[in-house]
Amino acid sequence: MEGAQQEKRRLTLRTPKASRLGGFRKQEENGQPPLHFLTALNRACHPERAAVTEDLTTYQAIPLLDWRSSHSIRSGIIPAATGVHDRWANNAMLRATRSGGKTLQHYKNVIKKLAWPAGIFFHPPMFSRINLTLGAALAAIGLCSFIQSSPANEALADPLALNDNDDVERDSDDGDNTDPPRTRIRHRAVNAKGTLLSDGGEGQSMALNSVTEATEAESVVVSGSFDIDSVEYPALPPVEGTRINSGKKTSFVKPEEFPAFSDNDYRDVMATTPGIIVSEEPSSPIINFGYRGLDSQRSEFMQVLKDGVSIKNEQFGFPETHYTPILDAVERIEFIRAGAALQFGPQPGGALNFIMKMPRQDAPFHFVTRNVFGSDEYYRNYTAVDGTVGALGYYIYYDHRQREGFREANSDYDLNAGSGRLVWDVTDDSRFILTLDAYDEEHGEPGGLRRREAVNPPNSVFYEDDRNATTRFFDRFELKRYYATLEYQKMFSQQTQLDVKAFGGYLSRFSKRQRGGGFGTLTSGPDADTNSIQLREAYTEGVDARLRHDYELLGDVSTFAGGAYFYHALQDRRDERGQTPDADTGTLRNLNTGETWDGAIFAENRFHFGRLSIVPGMRLEFLNQSVNEQLNVAKTDNGEPLASQSDFSFVPLFGLGLSYVLIEGQQIIPPPPAAGGKGSETKNPPTPLVTIGGPPRAEIYGTVSQAYRPLTYGELVPTGASTVVNGDLKEGNSLQFELGVRGKPLPYLNFDIGGFYFTFDDQVGDISLPDGFTSTGNVGDARYIGFEAASEFDVLGLVNGGAQTPWGTFSIYGNVTLLDAEFTSGPNKGLTPTYAPDYQIKTGGIYRYKDIVKVGLLGTIVANHFGDANNTFERAIPAYNVWDLTAEVKFCNGRLGVFAGIRNLFDKDYWGEVRDEGIVPAYRRNYYGGVEFFF
Secondary structure: HHHHHHHHHHHHOOOOHHHHHHEEEEOEEEEEEEOOHHHHHHHHHHHHHOOOOOOOOOOOOOOOOOOOOHHHHHOOOOOOOOOOOOHHHHHHHHHHHHOOOHHHHHHHHHHHHHHOOOOOOOOOOOOOOOOOOOOOOOOOEEEEEOOOHHHHHHHHHHHHHHHHHHHHHHHHHOOOOOOOHHHHHOOOOOOEEEEEEEEOOOOOOOOOOOOOHHHOOOOOOOOOOOOOOOOOOOOOOEOOOHHHHHOEEEEEOHHHHOOOOOOOOHHOOOOOOOOOEOOOOOOOOOOOOEEEOOOOHOOOOOOOEOEEEOOEEEEEOEOOOOOOOOOEEEEEEEEEEEOHHHHHHHOOOEEEEEEEEEOOOOOEEOOOOEEEOOOEEEEOOOEEEEEOOOOEEEEEEEEEEEEEEOOOOOOOEEEEEEEEEEEEEEEOOOOEEEEEEEEEEEEEOOOOEEEOOOOOOOOOEEEOOOOOOOOOOOOEEEEEEEEEEEEEEEEEOOEEEEEEEEEEEEEEEEEEEEEEOOEEEEEOOHHHOOEEEEEEEEEEEEEEEEEEEEEEEOOOEEEEEEEEEEEEEEEEEEEEOOOOOOOOOOOEEEEEEEEEEEEEEEEEEEEEEEEEEEEEEEEEEEEEEEEEEEEEHHHHHHHOOOOEEEEEEEEEEEEEEEEEEEEEEEEEEOOOOOOOOOOOOOOOOOOEEEEEEEEEEEEEEEEEEEEEEEEEEEEEHOOOOOOOOOOHHHHHHEEEEEEEEEEEEEEEEEEEEEEEEEEEEEEEEEEEEEHOOOEEEEEEEEEEEEEEEEEEHHHHHHHOOOOOOOEEEEEEEEEEEEEEEEEOOOOOOOOOOOOOOEEEEEEEEEEEOOEEEEEEEEEEEOOOEEEEOOOOOOOOEEEEEEEEEEEEEEOOOOOOOEEEEOOOOOOEEEEEEEOOOOOEEEEOOOEEEEEEEEE
């Protein structure tokens, strides 16, 4: 009975006519397919560029990139009209081939209607397998983007929706298929008039993005079970929403491709992404990302975003990243290297963009809860609810994490977070998305250790003696973050899209740290009876407006993407002296206010000529930063005046990207199955379809671009007595070069190989001085040169001759980054910058069987490197390799799942982070296991 109800629900869609009548209409009516949400897509194509033909033997496949999870791939072909890449139209064709209850005439009608000149291409803003919150979360308002309709899309509507019914049939036909309905359905937003809308998030286009993409994107010609995916194309689409990616080195990863994680296990989720180093801090939920030799501490040198909005504490004056979203709620993670500064502003280390999940569209209510238990009293609960009611979709989740930690004392953490999102379809061509986030965490800071040397300071605590020892028993850290984002999307025409985000929020960072300690030593002396208390409160708000417009140029369609950015931040900083080692309040010693005003205009243009794309870009940044001291006891006692300083910068950034498609293959795929059910025969079977743009495919890409790093508040006006700042401190600037080749030469193999070179001049860093002093200044210029290679290979796809197999996929991946980095001028000339290992290798294998079984063995191998610019022995990080084993199994048609893992499988003794208080040991072998319920 339940299956029948699900089937009935899947066969019901709101159409424009039915919406006006206030009712619903079945998929078929009088033998004609109803208007479906795909009808909105056609006007975004350019029918004047279509190659019209009635010859069913010469259809061209439009190559596409798929954002769907790897275990539910569905693809086929559509006529090669014009196209902006989306796999939805392809799916429509394939779905028609799988529905056994239709007549042959039905298929002929569908194929004939598909021959309309306007082909359909769209950046699939990922369907979300969203799990949304049950617990404390905040409500959100959202929107559903809309496009426009055409007869070609009417032909697509019926078979597209019928695929949901086919999934029900497959569930009944295949006894081994335990996937729940949620894993079978393409979760696409539909507005009240039946129009297809983008799934939302950054880069989600309501429009089709450009035409003649048969030479620009991955082929999606596949056959066999749609439950199993071959390897994906190793880059983002050339045009994505209101952004241009063409010519840039890009990649993406989807957490759901891996077995379930115990926590925010970024070492594992970044396993297939070369170059990123994760410096682990096991006693807190804070993640440290570094890239190609740039300092990983608090991810300061990378731009970190959520749905295109920076999640740094304060993007310019306080660019540390203490917050990252829970992976359970992340649809995919995009990474853009050189050229990212043109789109997202400061920081030379590229942009890491978390694209969050969106509400499902297949039911008004879904519920999921995951409970995880692990070593050292680890516990995590993720609970989510989501669904769509009429024109409104909602997504709410609650995230709780706690752990005692493995250190002697004070290595515990406790985290509570939630998010709420409401998606509201306003009109046929516009929508709103409101997202509210709340995050509250506290953790202990057990301090660092040191290695034994010939001469050691008093009260040293040595790593060799006890790696679990604690040197700071009272140090604590708290973070509270409350943030809101309101996004508006508007389609002015088939060629033009507007995306406006307004954002703002409050962040509070509190820390208390016992005084009297040194690097890897216990606290001692009279200072140990007191502590330093710091509170930073940041208020931020801003607007990001972006426009994309497609236009005809010299017989091809080019794309302009640009916009304006406004940002304002106000930060109050208080430093107090507590009278006990664990005091929460004390005597006020420092009080200052920092303020940032930033405005930017940016633009890129993709000149598209057949296989060649040329993308010039620029960003003009107008930045004003100021710090005003109201109180500084140390300066007053020394007879120094309080500082009040303002700095204005005009930073022009320019870049150029190039892309040229080297190889496009040709492939013949079998015809769709005849009417009458699976395996049935007919006297007049359809003709096999010839496609172009399929595997093999390879393209050259290259980028030259500028980036910069602004000064922080602490660098502009220093407050610490033990910190000496260079008098002529300047902002850091970077010139970056990237050249590579990527592709998918076989259905089961992809690759991305390239070299890079960049300079980072006048960069600011810490220099260790005698007697515990440090200097923050321009530590000089540095250059970074290296090579990166990444590949993924499906062994079972090879065994089966490139076709998908009934046994699943077994993907072996590997990537390597070779790096030669050194300071070329300044006091550290000839030395190596921080967190710049000579090599970093990531390799392993992931087995997937439908969405039922996933098993992964993931390895990370890192060379020697240093945690300071002086390359001192005490801050050296020896080479290490660490492997993780994870597994996940689902039962009861996907409604019950169990998962488990062993992190640091071979029990390696290592550390990946060194802080001012000493070496931070990483976790030895530890375990976790959990259970998931879904309905």
